[in-house]
Structures are given as structure tokens and as C-alpha cells.
Amino acid sequence: MEGFLFSYVAGKSILHGLDPRVKIFSVMCLSILIFKSSALVDLLVFALLFVGLTILAGSGLSGIMSVRPLLPIFVFIFLIHSFFTEGAALFNSQFSPTYEGLLKGSLVTVRFVLLILYGSLLTSTTRPAVITAGIERILRPLPLRRVGVTSFEIATMMSLALYFVPHLLWYAGQIKDSQLSRGSKYRRNPISGTLSLAIPVLKGSMRMADDVAMAMESRCYQGNFRTSLFELKMTARDVLVCSVVLGVTALVLYA
Amino acid sequence: MIELKGVSYIYPNGNKVLDDIYIRIENGSFTTILGDNGSGKSTLIRHMNGLLKPSQGVVSVCGMDTASPADIWKIRQTVGMVFQDPHSQAVGATVEEDVAFGPENLALESDEIRLRVTNAIANVGLECLEDSLLMSLSGGQLQKTAIAGVLAMVPEILIFDEVTSMLDSDSRSQIIDIVRQLNKRGKTVVYVTHHMEEALFADRVIVLENGYIASDGTPWDVFREIYASGRKVPPHLELAFRLQDAGMISPDVFPMDALSLKEEICPSR
Ligand SMILES: Nc1ncnc2c1ncn2[C@@H]1O[C@H](COP(=O)(O)OP(=O)(O)OP(=O)(O)O)[C@@H](O)[C@H]1O
Ligand SMILES: [Mg+2]
Numbered sequence: 001m002e003g004f005l006f007s008y009v010a011g012k013s014i015l016h017g018l019d020p021r022v023k024i025f026s027v028m029c030l031s032i033l034i035f036k037s038s039a040l041v042d043l044l045v046f047a048l049l050f051v052g053l054t055i056l057a058g059s060g061l062s063g064i065m066s067v068r069p070l071l072p073i074f075v076f077i078f079l080i081h082s083f084f085t086e087g088a089a090l091f092n093s094q095f096s097p098t099y100e101g102l103l104k105g106s107l108v109t110v111r112f113v114l115l116i117l118y119g120s121l122l123t124s125t126t127r128p129a130v131i132t133a134g135i136e137r138i139l140r141p142l143p144l145r146r147v148g149v150t151s152f153e154i155a156t157m158m159s160l161a162l163y164f165v166p167h168l169l170w171y172a173g174q175i176k177d178s179q180l181s182r183g184s185k186y187r188r189n190p191i192s193g194t195l196s197l198a199i200p201v202l203k204g205s206m207r208m209a210d211d212v213a214m215a216m217e218s219r220c221y222q223g224n225f226r227t228s229l230f231e232l233k234m235t236a237r238d239v240l241v242c243s244v245v246l247g248v249t250a251l252v253l254y255a
Numbered sequence: 256m257i258e259l260k261g262v263s264y265i266y267p268n269g270n271k272v273l274d275d276i277y278i279r280i281e282n283g284s285f286t287t288i289l290g291d292n293g294s295g296k297s298t299l300i301r302h303m304n305g306l307l308k309p310s311q312g313v314v315s316v317c318g319m320d321t322a323s324p325a326d327i328w329k330i331r332q333t334v335g336m337v338f339q340d341p342h343s344q345a346v347g348a349t350v351e352e353d354v355a356f357g358p359e360n361l362a363l364e365s366d367e368i369r370l371r372v373t374n375a376i377a378n379v380g381l382e383c384l385e386d387s388l389l390m391s392l393s394g395g396q397l398q399k400t401a402i403a404g405v406l407a408m409v410p411e412i413l414i415f416d417e418v419t420s421m422l423d424s425d426s427r428s429q430i431i432d433i434v435r436q437l438n439k440r441g442k443t444v445v446y447v448t449h450h451m452e453e454a455l456f457a458d459r460v461i462v463l464e465n466g467y468i469a470s471d472g473t474p475w476d477v478f479r480e481i482y483a484s485g486r487k488v489p490p491h492l493e494l495a496f497r498l499q500d501a502g503m504i505s506p507d508v509f510p511m512d513a514l515s516l517k518e519e520i521c522p523s524r
Contacts, residue, residue, distance in 0.1 A: 010386070129352045162348035166390050171342075208343040215344035218304055218336040219357040219404060220328060229355035229372065231365035 006123040007066055015057040015125040019238040020134025026241065027122050029249040034114050036253065043110045050117055057125050066124070067116050074109055081105030132159045133228040153223035160212065168208075172201045256282050257303050257334070257412065257445075261312035264298055272298045273466045276312070280445060282411070285438045287454040288447045289477075290463035296447045299463060300414050303445065304334040317411070332361065335405030339417040341397035345389045350381060350400050353389060357408040368407075375406040379433055395426025402433060412443040419453065431456075451478070452489050455511050475509040491516050 010016075015023070034046055054064065079097075087100030097105075123131065136155035144151055176197055257280040264273040272295045280286055280303075290296045301307040302314045305321035316333055319326035338344050347353035351372050358368040376385055379399040389397060398418055405413065415434060419427040435456055438444045446457065454460045460477040462469040470477050482488045482496050491513040498504045498520070510516035 128348045156346075159347055159352065163345045163353075163389050167342055167345070170390070208340075211338060211340055211343035212346065214301075214306060215336075215338055215401075216346055216356075218306060218331055219346075219408065220331045220360040221356070222360065225362055226359045227362050227365060227368065228359055229352065229365055229368045 006120055008127050009124045011058055011125065013056060013058045013125065014237075015053065015121070017237075018125075018241060019232055019234050020126050020130045021138055021232065021234070022238045022242050022245075023122050023126060024131070024134055024138065026245045027118050029245050030118050031115055033249060033252055034111050034118075037111075038107070040107060040110065043107070043114060046114050047110075050114065050121065053121055057121065064117065064120070067113075067120055070116060074113055077112060078105040078109040081108055127230065128162050129159060129228070130230045130232075133230050133232055136228075137232055150223045150225075152226050156221070156223065156226075164208070164212070168201070168205055171204055171208075172197065175200050175204070256280060256317055256443075258315045259302065259309075259312065260314075262302060262309040262314060263311040264295075264302065264307060265310045266298075271466065273302075273309075276466075276468060278461065278468070278471075280412070280443060282443055283438075283441060284459060285435075285444045285446065285457045286459045286461060287457035287474075288445065288461050288463060289449065289451065289454050291449060294463045295466040296449075296463055297416055298466075300336070300416055300445060300447055303412075303414055304336050305330050306336075332408055333410055334412045334414060335408055335410035336414045336416065337398070337401050337405055337418050339420055341394045341401060341421060344401050344404075345397065346404075348388060348390075349385075350376065350387055350389065350392070350403075351385045353400055354403045354407050357404055361408070371407045371409065372403075375403040378406050378437070379403045393426070395422050395429060398422060398426070398430055399433065402430070406437075410442075412445070413437060414445045414447070416447045417449065419448070419450075451481075451487075454478075455489070475507075478509075495519075 030046065034043065037043055037046070082097035082101040082105040083095070085098050085101035085104050087098035089096040089098055090102070091097075126134075132155045135158065136151045139151035139154060142151070144154070179196065257278070259276050259278045262273055262276040263271070265271045276299065288296050288299065298307065302309055302321065303316065305314075305316075305327045308314075308322050314321045316330045319330050319333075321327065321330055345353055346356045354372045354375050355368050358371050363371070373385075376382060379402050381396065381399050381403060384392065384396060389400065392400065402418075413434075418434075419430050422430065431453060434444060434446060446453065448454060454477075455474055457474055459472065460474050461471045462477060462481070470480050472480075478488050478492055479496065482493065487493075488496070491510060495504065495508060495510050495516050499506045499508065504519050508516075508519050510519060
């Protein structure tokens with residue numbers, strides 16, 4: 001499934017071998033740093049770091065290219081800021097981008113692009129199941145039980161969504177096709193068209209959810225405790241990476 | 256062994272679906288439950304692993320009562336269930352993750368989970384797809400994944416609820432082969448279907464009609480009975496029964512398919 005947004009690319013690089021908790025933690029630290037930087041030059045450092053890490057991951061360009069579908073969003077964010085930021089107009093017309101807008105637009109867009117890219121680096125070097133296992137372990141010490149869930153339930157929900165969401169999209173596509181082939185008039189009335197699609201999809205998804213719940217129950221699911229096919233073990237290297245990331249982040253933030 | 260004694264079931268909306276059912280499923284047997292849509296097949300077998308509790312009567316699995324919450328865990332491990340829709344029993348993103356779901360729930364060590372996953376996947380012949388995304392699989396492959404997911408729990412009894420009804424004929428016969436293999440290797444099988452052809456291999460056929468047992472016996476007895484009552488049986492069986500009635504072939508012959516009937520009539524040299 002290459003080219004899928006945030007898809008995993010199998011490999012044996014150092015990045016692939018790191019504990020998911022370390023990677024999640026590092027991405028979180030990087031995100032904070034990226035948000036804190038207010039100059040394009042600073043962001044350039046993160047861009048270079050990203051290029052370095054991508055080479056290290058050995059996953060080539062497929063990780064980067066997978067964010068292509070988000071391109072319109074990037075452009076949109078950039079344009080919105082360019083046009084709607086107060087400042088000196090670029091052209092002598094009523095509706096013109098401003099200098100300040102261009103600057104802010106590039107800053108915000110580059111930040112956003114970098115966040116997405118680092119996110120995709122995490123997902124392209126870590127199996128979904130391992131990410132879920134990592135998140136579960138991170139959440140486990142939290143007193144979630146007080147709000148009535150367990151870390152295991154959250155992790156299971158996430159891994160269920162990994163199949164369920166794309167399947168639901170596929171299912172909606174099937175229903176739409178069958179409605180079109182029966183001569184439904186999507187083009188003429190988008191509102192009733194959407195409704196006549198939404199209702200069967202909603203019904204179908206509720207039935208599916210019931211079925212999945214039953215299948216899970218028959219396979220002994222209970223949210224209290226479970227183990228994982230992918231056992232997580234912190235190695236010396238993981239600890240090292242973690243300390244470096246933490247050190248650098250603290251240094252940048254407080255120095 | 257599964258035993259149902261005087262089981263009735265009424266859905267919360269007042270729909271009485273099972274009426275005073277007595278069934279005993281022996282270890283190692285292959286039982287097919289045959290019935291039309293809405294006859295109560297799914298409702299019946301969902302009693303066999305405690306998904307449903309009887310409104311009246313008792314269901315026991317290897318001596319454990321499905322109504323007792325303390326045993327339900329063990330019962331679900333003993334009785335694995337595969338469902339009809341291949342798309343709505345997937346619980347992982349990839350084949351191995353999905354198959355690992357059961358053993359993970361049993362809180363096994365990851366080495367043991369890995370071992371069971373590898374074994375289960377080999378049992379259904381999906382070795383080369385271990386790492387594939389479920390989204391990219393066909394219905395037949397998904398259904399094999401579902402069977403592997405149940406096998407990874409190492410159950411003694413396997414229940415299949417119309418597992419082939421959404422598949423094409425190739426995948427259908429592959430799945431049936433897998434089920435028969437599993438039975439040969441000692442698993443007790445309860446196989447639910449509304450296709451008569453799929454009931455031929457069983458040791459025993461139970462016909463369900465509107466929530467009661469209409470007939471129960473060997474495939475030969477049951478299909479004879481269905482034929483005698485004037486209803487449709489698979490064409491090669493109808494021919495066999497007609498030939499038997501006409502005294503052309505021996506009355507104990509029960510051909511599995513058209514080819515074995517032909518062999519009966521004119522053996523190839
Ligand atoms: N949750 C429910 N609430 C009320 N009635 C139900 C429920 N589920 C099933 N029924 C009814 O119970 C009867 C038997 O249903 P069941 O699903 O057991 O039949 P089945 O033999 O498995 O049919 P199929 O071949 O369609 O799977 C049907 O009349 C059905 O409408
Ligand atoms: Mg059914």
C-alpha cells in the first residue's frame with residue numbers, strides 16, 4: 001500500500017528499531033520546538049534534520065510523498081494567511097496579499113508541513129500495531145480508570161479504527177456506486193444525495209459495529225488487561241536517544 | 256462436548272426464536288446445522304459459546320454452564336466462532352495483528368503469541384500474506400484470516416456461521432476444505448449453512464425450522480427424509496434416490512457428488 005497517507009514502510013533501519021515510545025516522545029518534543037520557533041531560519045534546521053532522518057530511515061521518498069494528498073490544505077493555509085493578515089499590501093488592488101501575510105503564511109505553513117512530515121516519519125518507520133502498543137504503554141500509568149476507560153481499550157479502539165475507517169470509506173463508495181447505477185440523482189440535488197448516502201452507510205456501520213463487537217467478545221476480549229504480539233523493550237540505545245532529545249529540547253526551551 | 260437441554264430463547268422484543276431444543280454435540284464430530292433464512296441458526300449457535308444465554312433451559316460446554324459468569328472466559332477459549340461477514344470481524348490492520356488478537360486477550364507472552372499466530376496462519380494457508388493489510392485482501396482471504404484468528408486461541412470446538420455465504424465458489428470450496436481438514440485433525444465442528452451441498456460431508460445434519468428441530472440424523476437419513484417429503488435436494492442426490500427407488504443401485508449408497516454417483520452406476524475401469 002505505497003503512497004497511502006501515513007503508511008508504514010517496512011525496513012531495518014535504526015529508526016525502525018527504536019522503541020515506539022521513544023519515537024512518539026521525540027516527535028512530541030520536536031513538535032513543541034517547531035511551534036516555538038518563530039523564524040524561518042530555525043525551521044530550516046528542522047527541515048535539514050528531517051532530511052537527515054529520512055536518509056537514516058532508508059525509506060526513500062515514499063514517506064514524504066505520502067503527504068501529497070494534503071498539498072491543497074498546505075496551499076489553503078498559506079493563502080488564508082497571506083490575504084487576511086493586516087499589513088502592507090503587495091499589489092495596488094482591493095484584495096491583495098500583504099508582506100506580513102506572506103511571511104506569516106510561510107511560517108505557519110512550513111511549521112505545519114514539518115509537523116506532518118515528522119508524523120509521517122514516525123508512521124513510516126513504525127508498524128501501526130507497534131505505535132498502538134507504544135501509546136498503550138504510555139497511557140497505562142495514567143489514572144484513566146477514573147474516567148471509565150483503560151489504556152487497553154483506547155489502544156484497541158485505535159487498532160480497530162485502522163481497519164474500520166478505510167473499510168467504511170470503501171463501503172460508502174460501494175453504496176454510492178450501487179445508488180448511481182440505479183439512477184439516483186446525485187448531481188441535481190447534493191443535499192438529498194448526501195442524505196440518501198449517509199443513512200444506509202450509518203445503518204451499515206452500526207450493523208458492522210455490532211458484528212465486530214460480537215467477534216471480539218467471542219475472541220475473549222475484555223478491556224482490563226491484554227498483552228501484545230509486539231513486545232516493547234527499552235534498550236540502552238532507546239534510553240540514549242530519549243535523553244538526547246530531552247536534553248536538547250530543554251536546552252532550546254530554557255536557555 | 257456441547258449440550259443443550261430444553262433451550263428456549265426469546266429476544267428482548269418478544270420474538271420467540273428457539274423452542275425447547277435438545278442437542279448434544281459429541282467430541283470430534285462434524286455437525287451441520289441446516290435451515291432457511293430466519294430459522295434461528297445463528298441464534299442457536301450463539302448459545303454455544305455464551306454470546307446468548309437461554310431464556311429457558313441449560314447450555315453446557317464441557318461441563319461448564321454458559322450462564323455462569325465465572326466460566327465464560329474458559330468457554331470462549333474452548334469454543335471458537337467464525338461469522339458470516341468477512342468484513343465485520345476484522346480487528347487488526349494486518350493479517351498477523353488480527354490473528355494475534357485472541358492470544359493477546361489471553362494475556363500470553365509475545366513469543367507464545369508469535370508461535371500461535373504462525374501456526375494458525377499456516378493452517379489456513381496464508382503464509383505469504385502474514386504482513387498484508389486486511390484492506391487489501393479478498394473476501395476469501397479475509398475469511399481465512401478470521402478462521403486463523405479463532406485457531407490461534409487453540410479451541411477444541413469450532414463453530415462456523417454461514418462462513419461461505421458471501422464468497423465466490425472457489426473461495427467457498429477452499430474454506431470447506433480447511434474446515435474438513437480441521438475436523439480430521441480432531442477439532443469438533445459445528446457448521447451452519449443454508450446450502451444443502453455443504454451438509455453432505457457432515458457426520459450429522461440437524462435441520463432447523465422456525466426455531467425447532469425438524470430433523471436430526473446422518474446426511475443420508477436427513478436428505479432421504481427431505482426428499483420423501485417432496486422438497487428439493489441437491490440434483491445428484493435426487494437422481495440417486497430415484498435410482499434407488501427404481502432398484503437400479505444399492506439402497507445404502509450415499510454419493511457425495513455427481514462423479515461418485517456416476518462411479519456407482521458405471522465404474523470406470
Ligand atoms: N436481535 C434480534 N432481535 C429480535 N429478533 C431477532 C434478532 N436477531 C434475530 N432475530 C429474529 O430471529 C429469527 C432468527 O434469526 P437468526 O439470525 O437466528 O436466523 P438464521 O437462521 O441465522 O438466519 P440467516 O440464514 O438469515 O442467518 C429471525 O426471525 C430474526 O428476525
Ligand atoms: Mg444467521
